Amino acid sequence: MNSNKDVMLPNFLGEDTLEVGHRGTIKDYPGFSPSVDAEGVRKAIRGIGTDEKTLINILTERSNAQRQLIIKEYQAAYGKELKDDLKSDLSGNFEHIMVALVTPPAVFDAKQLKKSMKGTGTNENALIEILTTRTSRQMKEISQAYYTVYKKSLGDDISSETSGDFRKALLTLADGRRDESLKVDEHLAKKDAQLLYNAGEKKWGTDEDIFTEILCLRSFPQLKLTFDEYRNISQKDIEDSIKGELSGHFEDLLLAIVHCARNMPAFLAERLHQALKGAGTDEFTLNRIMVSRSEIDLLDIRAEFKKHYGYSLYSAIKSDTSGDYEITLIKICGGDD
Structure with a gap:
């Protein structure tokens, strides 16, 4: 699925797999020079007081693979780990997100x-x-x-x-055994839908293992088809059956899988919305989704956020965070919708 053949860098994101698209907000920086960047970062950290602006610009405008090369160059030139220097120089949420940016995915x-x-x-x-x-x-x-x-x-x-x-x-x-192929098998979808129906709705008590096996191992396109078939058989959405049959964290996990199979960016947009709304921000979740999806599908997540909540992810971040932390998140977000 990757048309970008000029990438010589190790790609930690998996290029030929299913939901890794090129819908990220961060791409490889053209005219990239690890040594120039390492020196820029070093100066930003070493001066009297940190030059946060330069630091943010360099680290949010390079892909993770490029940041890894900056780290190597930094270590070679200055004999220090960039991550350690960032930790000793920065603090709080700003430190956490900058360290996240320089960590391999x-x-x-x-x-x-x-x-x-x-x-x-x-x-x-x-x-x-x-x-x-x-x-x-x-x-x-x-x-x-x-x-x-x-x-x-x-x-x-x-x-x-x-x-x-x-x-x-x-x-x-x-275990990482989910099927990743894009092919769907209609016969299998009918069979799985019947198995799910027999394991839940039709039965006194629920056969949880069947739910686990099908939902954790089939590809997402295959699951979507299975859920359509399930609706035909049971006249119910799979979500409703899961809610009726199961409970606790197991129920939460299976509902998350269904949500991801139907629309992963919408699932992640909802997580971001939860992290940003109400009193206090859940920075742990906010940082993780912003950083981990920045080269995969953050553009799609932004679109889903706007569609579902009526305002942009950009504006939600702006109203909920502040200082250098806000500036960094806004740069990763990449624009207003």
Whole structure:
């Protein structure tokens, strides 16, 4: 699906997979020079007081693959980790988002998953969002990164922090085995729809494993067709059946998968809306979606946000954040709708 053949940089986003489009707000910077940028960043950090504007401009106008080259160059020229210098020079939400920008995507997701599971209480919403929106290839890279950083398997941590059907479904997603092909099989859709119907609506009690298997392993286009067939069989939307048959985090997870299969940018727009509305901002979610989708589908997320809430993501960020943090998010957002 990638027509951009002149990319020599390692692409951490998976180029031939399903929902990774070129609908990002951040692209490779033309005329890119890692050494010029490394020097620019160094000067911005080293001076008396930080030159935040230069720092923001450089890091939000380069793709992640280009930022990785700046990091290498920075290390070679100054013998220091750029991430460490940013951490010691900046603070608060501004520091968090700048560090996020210089982290490779798979490592960033691994760290977000770890944060979701550490300490008392698990942030199930974050686990659900990351595991339902990443491609199989991304999941494999995230699992690898997780093991490299924490010397523990992602599966083991999920197992010890969650339980029951929710755990089973998360582990299936973490395995990165979802079919990614764009072909749909009508016969299979009818068969799966019948299986789902038999496992839920038709049965006394619910066969959760059938729901997990079909929803966590079939491709999104295939699931869309299955949901249409399901409606024909049961005269009900799959969402209504899930709500009626299941409960708790397992229900939340399956509904998230259905939402992603139907319209992933709309699902993420809704998450951003939740993060920005009401008292206090959920920066953990805001940073994660803005940074992780900035090279994939943030343009589509912006369009869905405007469509569903009647105002732009840009204006929501502006009214809810401030200072250098706001400026950085606005640059990643890439424009007003």
